[in-house]
Amino acid sequence: VRIDLKTPISNSTNVIMGFAAPSSNNLKDSITLEALAVLLEGNSDSRLTKSLSQLNSYSYLSMQKVGLKKDDPQALFVQLNTPPQYEQKAIDAFYDAILDLSKNPPNEYEMSTIKSTLSKALAMNFESAENICETIGSGYLDGNLQDISQMQNIINSLTPNDIVNAAQKYLDLNKVSMAIVHPTSVSDEQILKNYQQSKFVKKQPKSAAASISFGSRKIDTTDIEEYRLKNNTHIALNNSDKSDVCYLNWRISAIQALPKNLAIPYVLTELLNKGSSIRTKEQMSMLTNSNGIDYTFDSNGFQILVNANCMAQNLDSTLDILNEIMYNPNFSQEDFEAAKTKIRSYFESIDKDGSDNMLVQLYPGYFGSAREILEGLDKMTLNDVIKHYSDMLNKGSSNFVVTAPFKKYPATKQSALQKISQSPVAFKDFTPKFTNIFKPNKSTKVILDSAELNQAQIYKTYSFKMSGNIKDDVKFEVLNEILGGSPASRLFQELREKQKLAYRVSSQVQSFEDTGILTMFITSTTDDKAQNDIKYDNLQKCLDGFDTQVQKLLKEAVTQEELDSAKMQLKQRIAKQTELPSSETDLLSTNMTLPYGIKRIDEYVKAIDSITIEDVTQAANHIFKNKPTISILASPDTIENQMSYIESLGEVIHPA
Secondary structure (H helix, E strand, C coil): CEEEEEECCCCCEEEEEEEEEEECCCHHHHHHHHHHHHHHHCCCCCHHHHHHHCCCCEEEEEEEECCCCCCCEEEEEEEEEECCCCHHHHHHHHHHHHHHCCCCCCCHHHHHHHHHHHHHHHHHHCCCHHHHHHHHHHHHHHCCHHHHHHHHHHHHHCCHHHHHHHHHHHCCCCCCEEEEEEECCCCHHHHHHHHHCCCCCCCCCCCCCCCCCCCCCCCCHHHEEEEECCCCCEEEEEECCCCCEEEEEEEEECHHHCCCCCCHHHHHHHHHCCCECCCCHHHHHHHHHHCCCEEEEEECCCEEEEEEEEEHHHHHHHHHHHHHHHHCECCCHHHHHHHHHHHHHHHHHCCCCHHHHHHHHHCCCCCCCHHHHHHHHHHCCHHHHHHHHHHHHHHCEEEEEEEECCCCCCHHHHHHHHHHHCCCCCCCCCCCCCCCCCCCCCCCEEEEEECCCCEEEEEEEEEEECCCCHHHHHHHHHHHHHHHCCCCCHHHHHHHHHCCCCCEEEEEEEEECCEEEEEEEEEEECEEHHHCEECCCHHHHHHHHHHHHHHHHHHCCCCHHHHHHHHHHHHHHHHHHCCCHHHHHHHHHHHHCCCCHHHHHHHHHHHHHHCCHHHHHHHHHHHHCCCCEEEEEECHHHHHHHHHHHHHHCEEECCC
């Protein structure tokens, strides 16, 4: 069964395929299908991933239980995301990958990769109390509670034939339900033509388109050792006894190296994830996949951020790989051109989002629009990328966090220090401080853009000066929780529950260097002609609702109940963030670049308890004394109907 649909709100094509999967109490077959997913799209070297990458497409496989009974089946979903008119080629690539299994079952390297990946995922699963509870609860409901202890044995015993048989049993290509959502720019004739060109098509389709407190949890910073290495890297070794999985976060920071061409960091990111000058991407993938090593490099113009994880026995190998890539990057002309093509394809098909317009306006020169990125790609040379990379290493500071079972494996500590100190670069000293980039609005600005959307996206953001004082940071967080940080917040209760203006409404506080931003966000139906639901004035009602809550915070003190609830929410968030070693590592890495260093989280928790009602009022006055920036993305008819009101708000800016 296949149905083709169209949408005006997406520039890419999405394919969803559904197959009947094993019942949830059939643990062996369920794990075998997870192994199949790793084989097909578990990493960059997987079979389907390699085929789809040539189409600038990607896939995602998942299983979901259908029903509540223990023997109810699961559904296996295969999602493909492609550029317009590439959907059939992507579907054919998936079909080819399934049919090829009978001729080419998983080889020794692939089986090693599958078992390493599943074993590490299983170890990670038992690091979190939430995941443990979910696993035990699901096992009880599914009638396979006793089998949970056998998961590792099942993984270890998997054979190539198990995976081939599972694919033949559950991925029957003659029994698949398929929905394809195309952009409206693709015609029915083009959809039909692409379909008919498939080698798997046997007949023409009938239609082508139709109030409990959990307290707080702190990182035990007494269990963290800090060092300054000979290459000037500041390193924190964080002992964790939750599993044998190690987590690594390496951050090279140099805001003075920010390039004028904001497309350069995107290309650098692609190249740093393409192997090294010593090993090709394929060779690197074989090494990492067979040893259960995952890593990503990311560049944003002022940082190179590396995240990795591995089992403890592979920590040395992982550090060797990160050093190899960082200090011997792959800067081939061929891969440079391929990276530009991939990034261009992404930005040409990316959907509009009001938040992107907001960031470009608030942080000019640091975040670029899609148009600026595309123009930058046309102007860029490989030497531009190499120069930016060199500036990052020569002008940057280096901070490294490793979370690992150091007490269980004492030798890993000295080895990690020795590996991380090896570099051809002497990094700069790092002193946590903010770069002065804050520029207050002289007047209210309204960024106005249109798209064929049923629901308008409405953002109202106040930027404000950050002091770096931990208590000030917590004041802003507490204020945000009361305003729109949770379902108990004022925005949620007033605009959603009472006025019924939206399903999604919230607020968020963020910061970049010395500039904080508090953003209120809502999506509200204004122009749903298909349902005869036209409410253009919802746009004004939403913005009026934002202003009402801002004025209330300025004129009236919050209640003690609201303050206590906000404090509890913040403590619960910290508890969750510090439970998993992966998020704990990320938090430590971020804190190393801020005042207070790794002790910041301890000071943060202390500050939560010290916040008073008067502090919240002070925070409101500090933030809302500034002129806001509003971003509106709505249908052309909504904008036309509401233009007089929009112009009354402030200076209207149309994104290029």
